Amino acid sequence: MKTIWRLLGYLRPYLGWLILSNVAMLGLVVMSFAIPWLTRYVIDVAIIAEQSALLLPLSLGVIGAGILHGGMFFVRRYSSAIIGQRVIYDLRNELYRHLHALPFSFYDRSKTGEIMSRVTQDVETMRRFLAFGLVNLVRSVVMSVGILFFLLFINWRLTLVVLITVPPLVMTIRAFATQVRPMYRRVQEELAGLTAVLQENIAGLRVIRSFAQEELEVEKFVEQHQRYLAHNLRTIRRWSFFFPLMNMITAMGTVIILWYGGSEVIRGNMTLGWLVAFNQYLALLLGPLRMLGWLVNLTERASASATRVFELLDTRSDILEISNPIRMPTARGDVQFSNVHFAYDSGGDSVLRGISFHARPGETVALLGATGSGKSTVVNLIPRFYDPNRGRVLIDGRDVRRFAIEDIRRNVGIVMQETFLFSAPIAENIAYGRPEATMEEVEAAARAAQIHDFIMGLPQGYDTVVGERGVGLSGGQKQRVAIARALLLNPPILILDDSTSSVDVETEHLIQRALAHVMRGRTSFVIAQRLSSVREADQILVLDQGRIVQRGTHRSLIRQEGIYREIHLLQSGDASSISEEVYRRARTKALEVGGKEAR
Amino acid sequence: MHHMHGGHDSERKPFNARMFMRLMRYLSPYRWWLVGSLSALVIAAAAAQAGPYLFGMAIDRFINPAESAQVLTMQERLSGLGFYAILFIASLVITWLAEYGETYCMSWAAQNGIFDLRQGLFRHLQRLGLKWYDSRPAGVIMSRVTNDVQTLDELLSAGLTTVLGDLVRLGVIVAVMLTMNARLALASFITVPPLMLMAFYFRPRILQAHREVRTRVAEINANLQESISGVRVTKSFAREEENFAAFDLRNRGNFDATVAAEFLMSIFQPGVMFIGALGTAVVLWFGGSMILRESIFGMQVGTLGPGTLAAFLVYVQRFNHPLQNLSNFYTQMQSAMAASEKIFAVMDTEPEVQDAPGAITLPAIRGAVEFREVDFAYDGEHLVLEQANLSVASGQTVALVGHTGAGKSTMINLLCRFYDPVAGQVLVDGHDLREVTTYSLRAQLGIVLQDTFLFSGSVRENIAYGRPEATEAEIVEAAENVNAHAFIERLPEGYDTPVGERGGNLSVGERQLISFARALLRDPGILILDEATSSVDAYTEILIQRALDVLLHDRTAFIIAHRLSTIRNADLIVVVKDGRIVQRGTHDELIASGGHYAELYGAQFDAESGPRG
Structure with a gap:
């Protein structure tokens, strides 16, 4: 309930619209009363009492009421749509901004799909509630309560008798909700399952074909397809039982009006006009009542959705800027770590345990170590994607926490391990x-990253759309675009995280050449699995746990006993020359590493 | 920054009899279910129209009998009323059971037919070569088996019966009204042209507007998806503000599209209701004049009981739904035609790599290539x-x-x-x-x-x-x-x-x-x-x-x-x-x-x- 109030708080800027909408709603309810009332008047007074002069004016009155009703309806529906849509517009923008304020650690914990479902499906549920649910909820309550009292006033006996259809109607609606809705969900799940089988079938096409396992795939599909069919038919059977049943119970009210109300007319306790009008009022009473079930459900779902969305909005970033941060247009590029400790979850395993080093402007620092040794973490602390738990990270001799975050990031260029390109032209x-x-700057960056020629070879050159919804680039091409992207910032500090991992020999060669060129004059941090890419570094840091x-x-490391020399040995020898001892060690080491990486 | 390819909503194609018949062939193994469904449909549509008729008859014969009629005692009137009420109940129960049977039989036929179709499509996909797959994005292939089949499912299991039911319903309503009182019936039909106009003018536009909204929502979602996937890049390049602006643009586009669609709905719905009120007014005035034996425009319009008038008040409101459905059906049929065309195009594609006639089984490979x-x-x-x-x-x-x-x-x-x-x-x-x-x-x-x-x-x-x-x-x-x-x-x-x-x-x-x-x-x-x-x-x-x-x-x-x-x-x-x-x-x-x-x-x-x- 608190959530719903908070959601309603978003309506505050649109109070004027809200009032308009509700006034129109009240007018609408009054007009809904008017038409049956006029009908009754025509029958009782103009027709039965034969005051024929009233017939035409009253009929015109019905048309007038119809016009007013229509006008009110328009105002109510349109204004509430605007309100709901405005609120959702505001909420979406707020969410979008908030998502960008959240720190990396949040994205480490959350799955994209989960965040997506909050910002899309949950927001959509809230929109439906605000645009239709809320206003209809109020209308349904006002309408049914109003009509109920009105009918009780006209003929309380008939009203009470008609009301006996309400409990079975409510029961049926509830049964429908509790039985059919879960079945629908189940059908949706089975359909999603079928889509998943299909998706896998297409994605795994080459494997399937090369193993000649088409029949196995058909079996998988048939199995899931049959489950879907069975659930679907079961659900339809239940639905087609309940839905007409609800209609029948609703119509039973008319039978009661005819039977009991008719006998009241025969006995002279009620007029014929009221009998006919009663039937029309009954529809106005039961309509909102039938809708109420749906509305209550929508409200509940909107409340659950709002809880999830607000939870997201209430997540605070732990990377905050101090007030009055130091501005730094261009850094010199001096980077220092002083006894830095770090853990991704507070209380969890320490990933960094007392890292200290000093990179002077223009130096190249290579970080080396097995997966999980902490290399990527070290470089993630430089642009302040995370803050250390203990110790300090300094740029140009000052703690990074004292700078404006935007300034740090503009001074640090990063080529990440997993290259992400946006669905947009390469330029x-x-x-x-x-x-x-x-455009000249863009091309210069692309040239420096050795990707210009490739881009020019594309049919639309720099206008070629890449990314998820564009032309697929190979891993090496993507990486070079990412390098160009980082270079264009002309950052004094450059970070290259595993930037040559998934490319073939020729491409690696190209990238190496690109890098050698661009690292000149910058403080560079290079993370690589292969020794070939780190040999020229001014400092090599070997990390372990x-x-x-x-x-x-x-030169110095190759002469020392230790990991570096071991890796050197492993990488320079070919498979057949590796001793049994190194092989055995590889087996145990690889196990540790694999375990860390995947789980 | 983010480029969108709009949500691909179902295309539409004109009716194609051959394609339709090919689609119908998938139902032919289940034809007895279809026959059952259609019989139930006729019963349901007819039985559902009995209510207002019985209501009106009960009024004119027992509740408010004409003065000229045979004089009945109160007890006779009450039991006569009871008899009609029981008939009414019977008609409701029949409607319920017939609707149940109709929907169930139709779904059985349609679901099984669609099952066979999808199964055939999937099997065929297993035969098609890599060349075929290479030239199409996975999403497009997926949507053949999911969305397009779903479109046909909707047509077969709901669209066809709805439209047949509506035609029968309209026919029965018109027939009953004409039998009860031909002149009043003709007068009441005055609401049909504006209703049709509303339905056939607004419905397609509303559907179009909703498609537009879905496209805009898809754009927002695509932008969000990409923004979330790329958030680390955005943050490391300190590019948040530009992204906000791009998102705001899409958010606003969605707002505008939704409000435009809502505007149409906000006119259409009360418009239809107004025509309903118009129908009421016409029946009251015309019917009332008949009862009072007044002349309209100097013409005598004949005689009528108030019960018939009450029945007409209900019937005149019953044109709306079937007409709305009919206007939807046209679009639905067009979408289904486009879907069938795409599905059958896949099924008609011959795999480019096929076993030659008389191909032999390759003996155990020794390995020379x-x-x-x-x-x-x-x-x-x-x-x-x-x-x-x-x-x-x-x-x-x-x-x-x-x-x-x-x-x-x-x-x-x-x-x-x-x-x-x-x-x-x-x-x-x-x-x-x-x-x-x-x-x-x-x-x-x-x-x-x-x-x-x-x-x-x-x-x-x-x-x-x-x-x-x-x-x-x-x-x-x-x-x-x-x-x-x-x-x-x-x-x-x-x-x-x-x-x-x-x-x-x-x-x-x-x-x-x-x-x-x-x-x-x-x-x-x-x-x-x-x-x-x-x-x-x-x-x-x-x-x-x-x-x-x-x-x-x-x-x-x-x-x-x-x-x-x-x-x-x-x-x-x-x-x-x-x-x-x-x-x-x-x-x-x-x-x-x-x-x-x-x-x-x-x-x-x-x-x-x-x-x-």
Whole structure:
């Protein structure tokens, strides 16, 4: 209930519209009363009492009431739609902004699908509630209560007798809701299951064909398809039993009016006009009543949706800017870690345990280590994607927490492990961090990243749309676009996270060349699995379980006992020359690593 | 920033009788259910119109009998009324049961017919070749089997009966009204033209407006999806403000579209209600005049009981629904026509690779492979492979190297007979692949793809994918041989651990090892391997290399190679460039002879002062 109030709070800016909508609603209810009342008057007074002069004016009165009714209806429906839509517009924008304020740690914890379902489906449910649910809820209550008292006043005996159809009607509606709705959900689930089988069938096409397992796939499909069919038929059978039943119970009210009301007329306790009008009023009473079940359900769902959406809105970022942050247009590029400790969950395993190093402007620092050793974490702390639990990260000698966040990020260019491109032309993707960049600048960045020639070879060149809904690029091409994107910022600090991982030999070569060129004059951090890419670094940091276990240059490290030399040995030998001992160690090490990475 | 391709709502096509009949054929096995449904439909539609008639008759005969009529005692009037009320109840019960029967029988026929259709479509999809799939995004193929079939489902299970029911209903209402009082009936029909006008003017526009809203919502959702997926990039480039502006634009577009659609609805609904009020007014005035024997425009309009007038008040409101439905049906039929056209187009596509008549079963593969002057073009025009000649002896490991797009994958696709060559022959053990059955060929191949695809199911099921009948011992042995057993044992449920969608909960290296086990368990006559480029850490790399040794041992293998060690160990290196085989030989020979290979890999060796692992 509190959630619903909070949701209603969003209506405050539109109070004027809200009042208009409700006034129109009241007018609408009054006009709904008028037409049956006029009907009754025509029958009793103009026809039965033969005051024929009234016939035409009263008939015109019905038309007048119809016009008013229509006008009120328009105002009510249109205004409530505007209110609901405005609120959702506001809410969507608020959510969108909030999503961008949330820290990386939030996205580590949450699945994209879950966030999506909140910002789409839940918001849609709230919209339906605000645009239709709320106003109809009020109308239904006002209408049914009003008509009920009116009918009791006209003929309380008949009213009470007619009301005996209400309990069975409510029971049927409830039974419908409790039995048929879950069955519908189940049908939807089975349909989703069928879609999943199909999706997998298409995605796994080559595997299926190459293993000649088409029949197995057909079996999978048939099984799921039959389940869907069975549930669907079961649901339809139940539905087609209940739905006409509800209609029948509703119509039973008319039978009662005819039978009991008719006998009242015969006995002289009621006029014929009221008998006819009663029947019309009954429809006005039962209509809202039948709708009420749906409305209550919608309200409940909207409340649940609002809870989830507000929960998201109430999640606070832990990466906050101090008031009066230091502005830093261009950093020199001095980066220092001083005894940094870090854990992704507070109280969880420490990922970094006392990391200290100092990168002077223009230096290249290579980070090396097995998966899970903490390399990526180290570089994620530089642009303040996370804050350390203990210790300090300094840029140009100052704690990063003292800078404006925007300034830090504009000074740090990142090429991430998983390259993400937006569904937009390549030019826009490269200019992502600097939308105002000129075409020459974009091309220069692309040239430096060794991707210009490839782009020019595309049919639409720099206007080619890439990303999820565009042309698919290979891993290496995507990475080079991402490198160009980072370069265009011309950042004093450049981070390349595993940037040569998923490319073939020739592409790796291209990227290496691109990088050597662009790292010049910047403080660069390079994370790589392959030694070939880190040999030229000014400093090599070897990480193991969150600690720096070795540091130095390639020349010095290769002479020391330790992980670096071991990896060097592994990577330079070919499979047949690897000793049994190294192989055994690989088996145990790989197990540890794999376990960490996946789970 | 974010570019959208609008939500693809169902297209529409004019009615096509042949297509419709083809669709109807799917219902013919269930025709008796259809007959049942139609009979029930007529009963239901007729019985539902009895109520107002009985109501009116009861008024005129017993509640408010005309003065001229035979005088009845109060008791007679009450029991007469009771009799009519019971008839009324009976009509309601009949309506209920008949509607139940109608819907149920129709759904039975439609659901089963649609089931058969979808089943046929899926089976056909299993036969279509890769070429067909290559030229269409997965989403489009999906929507053939889901959305398009769903559109037909809606037409068959709801649309057709609704429209038939409505036609019957309209007919019965008109007939009853004319029988009760022809003149009043004709006067009441005055509301029909404006109702039709409203229905046929507004309905299509409202549907269009709603389509527009759905498109806008789809845009918002696509933007959100991308914004959330790319949020880390956005944050690291401090680009939030630009994104807000782009989102706000879509949000506003959605607002405008929704309000426009609501505007139409806000006019349409009260408009229809107003016509209802108009109908009431006409019946009251005209009917009232008849009862009072007043003249209208100087004409005598005849006589009437108030009960008939009451019945007319109800009937005149009953035109609305059927007319609305009819106006919807037109659009529905158009969408269904477009859907059928697309579905049948798929079903009418002949698979491009088919077993030739009299194709023989390929005997157990020994492993000799030959490409004889092979030309190939995916589009039938631009050759991507030209005059490829290659002869591989049984048991050899062949490494295919060259730039992306040089034609390596094409050679492998031809060997698997995913495609047929444009000219020339591909032979296995001397058999032209076009002369053997596809099944007997592929059943003997083992293929490991670069992007490891695992199916949802357990680890065990995935390893046994190519040989579902394999025993537990065989599965474990295969896993052990490729170094996968140890980590599988450590998974929460061992071999029964469910593998998520595309193997998401396993690491890249683990997935590769499982796909090795899958290929090994099949013990293929020829192994085809598209080596993964994604790097794994040094230790896992060693395990993969060892597994490879096991996999390659003693069988013909074609490898699109990326690891230098794999290339170096190959018996034969084939260098492909621009669709031609430019060099072949061993590593040492090729380095010695210079040329493309030495260019590609020599540079690599120099740079690294030794081969990479």
